Amino acid sequence: MRAPRESESRKLLRRLQAVMAEEAQGQARLDRIVDLVADSMQTEVCSIYLNRDSETLELCATHGLNPAAVHVTRMRLGEGLVGRVARKRRAINTADAPATKGFRYMPETGEEVFSSFLGVPVQRLGERLGVLVVQSKDAREYSEDEVYALEVVAMVLAEMTELGVFTGEGEALRPRHAQQVLIRGITGQEGSAEGVVYLHDPRVVISNLVSDDPERELARLRGAVDALRLSVDKMLNDPNHGGEQTEVLEAFRMFAYSRSWLRRMEEDIDAGLTAEAAVEKEQTAARTRMKNADPYLRDRLADLDDLSNRLLRMLTGQGRDRGDLPENAVLVAKNIGPGELLEYGRGLKGVVLEGGSVGSHAAIVARAWAVPLVLQAEGITTEALSGDPILVDGDQGVVHLRPDEMVRSAFGEKLAMAAKAQERYATIRDTPCVTEDGARIEMMMNAGLIADLPSLAGSGAEGVGLFRTELQFLTRNKVPQRGELARLYAHVMDAAKGKPVTFRTLDIGSDKVLPYMKRQDEPNPALGWRAIRVGLDKRGVMRMQLQALLRAANGRPLQVMFPFIAQMEEYLAAREHLHREIERERVMGHPLPEAIRVGAMLETPSLAFAPRRFFEEADFISIGGNDLKQFFFAADRENERVRKRYDTLNVSFLSLIEKIVARCEEAGTPVSFCGEDAGRPVEALCFAAMGLRCLSMRPASIGPVKHLLLRANLGEVRRVIEDARDEGEQTVRPAVMEYLRTR
Template identity: 30%
Template sequence: MQKLQGIAVSPGIAIGEALVMDSEGFRIPRRFVARDAVDDELARLEKAIVAASGEIAGHRDAIALELGEKYAAIFDAHLLMLQDSRLRSELEEMIRHRHYSPEYSVSRTLRRYASVFQRLESANLAERANDIYDIEKRLLRHLLGHRRENIAHLTSPVLVLAYNLTPSETANLDRQFVLGFVTEIGGPGSHTAIVAEALEIPAVVGTGPFLADVSGGEQVIIDGNKGMVILQPDEETLARYRQEAQEKHTVTVRLESLRDRPAITADGVRVNLFGNIEFPYEVTHCVDRGADGIGLYRTEFLYLGREVDPTEEVHYEAYSQVMQAINGKPVAIRTFDLGADKVPNLPPPADEPNPCLGLRSIRLALRHLPMFRTQLRAILRASVLGDLRVMFPLISTLLELRQAKMVLADVMEDLDEHGIAYNRTMPVGMMVEVPSAVVMIDRFVEEVDFLSIGTNDLTQYTLAVDRSNKDVVGLYNPADPAVLRLISTSIEAADKRSIPINMCGQMSGNPNYTMLLLGLGLRNFSAVPSAVPEIKNICHHVTIAQCREVAGRVMAMENARDISNYLREDLKRYVPEQSGE
């Protein structure tokens, strides 16, 4: 049994068979072969080794001719590695006596060598691990042939373990059979995190290297609550996790019975609970949980994993699906919030040492107006299909907000000229996620119809902590008193001006914070759809007076840890069956 700690990005427990993908999105295959197929399998391995050797020799000669013998040496090494007699007998033993598949044997054996090299003190040898991976890939390619990229056609449930998952890889996965994700790299905002949240399956990212220790078909547990991954679990651990999964299921079923009851506090104050979505099919998740609408519709998926920018029709198609499915309830759509590296048609940023402080989001939109206008046109056209509102992300100055609104006005004029219908009074809002926006919030509220607090970025920018950086992620805490003051200031400013303010970061979906936020005056929460029933349940149990008392105490505290501990204890006291753990 081996336990790995990563970053929890999507809650839940998943137990199942591993589907291992390497850094090239290459599937590391199943484990066993039939007893009577052993000779055929051995022959298949031999053939793959011969083919791989021929290929390597070819590269060797070409490189030697082009660059000189010295540069070809690495291929000599690869050839010799393939001829290693111990390696060959180990492979034969695994196939002949343990009935492992050649693919599994190759990957298991070579990965063992790679991890031996990685553990050796010599930096020189540690780098050689990459040569081993290279040989592994080459052999697998010859063994698997066409079956190589067949991850779109799964036939049984799997947990996907990968170095990283690209949008096109996740798009190709057969969702019906994916029970959970683990990636070696990535942080809370990574693509894997967003997709896992959307699919409502557990995910852990940023575990660091571990794929060398696992092979396809092995049993794995993903604990998306604690951010833990357990390889080769023992019976006791398995039993414990099975029970935990079962209990969680029972609570979920019970909470979902709250679906048709509105979120009203024990003293009768109505709270709006919205869902955050990325993909149109998630609207169902919101409707099923009795959400009051969509508080954050992210549009980044439209840009990811494609060769060219999405056309106006592609945007419109997605938006109209959402509008139809939500059936008249409000939808707040956020214009694209990406870095230049993710947008297909834009030149990659030349020199960007700090991407989160760089050219991204609304800044990028204002720099590339045709692309921005395309999205705004589609949003405006969809605005006649129901209660659609638009919001701009990452606004940091008044000028930026005014520019964005000007582009919107310009697009409206254009639609007028063409006689295309849209909602002239579509509410226009902004995300509050940069500290400068909070400092100037009394001015901003004069110029928008609503606000939405994005706690993830607000925390990151306020505390100057990159939450995808493992070394400092411990400093990231939305319960920091500085962040809470900014949130409180924003709510007060919105109330004073009587405009709605919503919160759509991870904080609003975390039950530990519900009472505090209610106490600070927040009445609109937007969270992952699966969190909606929990938050609703808390509302039913508490009064605003109690929440104000909690908020009063918290705002007098000085550090994030005290606040987190206090809030956890408090939730246990008021809503014992749901302690947020």
């Protein structure tokens, strides 16, 4: 039953190819196409509707409807049968259109005289572009062959739209990727940047869609699929891949060897498409299926999507070449892992991700680099092309793509103001942070990469209050060796040039899953098996890391901090592990650290109420503000609906900070605050007013925070906070901001 359809499809595609080759403007081409399709399918009507904007369709060409309705008739997504096709991304085939649910009469078109209706979506890789429709007076349903033929034409229309073949006058015919676009996301890292787009995973552009030699195209496809299968088999046989990686690759192999996947693409080639066009047609169909699939199936279809991209690159020769990274590159990607991001280096001006979360590995790296980062910028990878001008506003979580001169001018003023502020902060870089009323505040920086350490001198930080050791594990595909870690930690100490460095032991689990570690099926990972809980259970890893730290010190002072301590016993058990390794190193004759300070990260409210003995036993305590805040308010910091609902300057949270500071003072134990809020000047001011004398933050925040603290009177701020609390205010922010405005 396939042969007639395939022959007619190929004939239609050849005629369509001839139209595309003609010298004509966009509107003229569209008019020729609707005439051609109506003639080939023997229908009275063929119409093309294209997106005017993301929510509106516009009639752009028609054969058989009232010509005066072109560029006049518009409808919202979901409105009428055409709008339903666009919204549902599925064909509608009916013999009685006026009686079909959702039908809307458009008097200016004259379509009420046509009974049958077939509409198919025009889409490319999940992006909605428009609808292609045929109609007849006869009451009949269109055959499977006719539906297929119209879908093939719609696929060609989508590719031609991407290539800008149909540009002309009118909103719906504006050149794609030419107009300015404002995309709102969320802040991953503050700061602003101006540059050009560099797509991490650039779209493959297919210019050759129609083939006259199906045998040649079948051979090309089968050869590329064989090469793809070999590459997947090679990855599976790599001894460095294991655990969850193996499961992912097994899914890859299942799809790569799928006979139905290959058969569908072969049938599209028989119908007249080139090999790459057939791959993309199947990829578009898979992405459409993803939209409404359950999460598990969506993950599996994403594997198929990735395989299709690999296959397209093999067929077209279009691949990634990072050697052409421009100087002012802003990286744009759907998502990206820490290892991939690190490969780009610190030269990036900014990063924009279509997905991601504030606690993701990419966000950690971006903060370490002080690179503006916008997350959850929906549609950015579809809208952007490499080389497009782009403005990244990390403070507001906004991206301006291809901005006009007015926007660029205003943004330039913002960048100029930020540059002047940085010059001002540079003048106080080496000034000790002492408030007007004489309080000395230590300014420490957070780090996690060797590349961060040059910021130690340039930022004015007095040391590293937190060195995240997990990044060295997350960016590898196997467990690092002890000697490798020892050399890395020694390098960190060398780069610090005598300034203190606090190494936090491995903090994995929750959102930080090692590539070679089997993911735990936990309903709430943030409250599950993570950080010190993993370390105490996986003693071999903790032991190896502690040995590496001791050897890296090589006689120098060493500060070790254990993460996510929820009760005293966990801290004591972890410290005992360290003491055993110290004794082992002593017996082996290795030099021991000159002094060892062992601390805990207070990230759970329970630890604030630990026995007094805990505060006496700990050499120091660091308040892990990011996790403590989310557990205190029971608000997931990865969930945009709730994470900003609760203010850090809420009197309840500040009272908890006050209690922790008081308990540490009673025991004579140094305490610091580490986290994003430490790098926000107003929050840092309030923490200092509550008694904290050490703050650890990203390097770029030290200047703004110090600038405010140098001009502050903590006694006055403390009274403002206490007055607001006594008056029953929920947050002290308004009172503190008013105080700062009037002083």
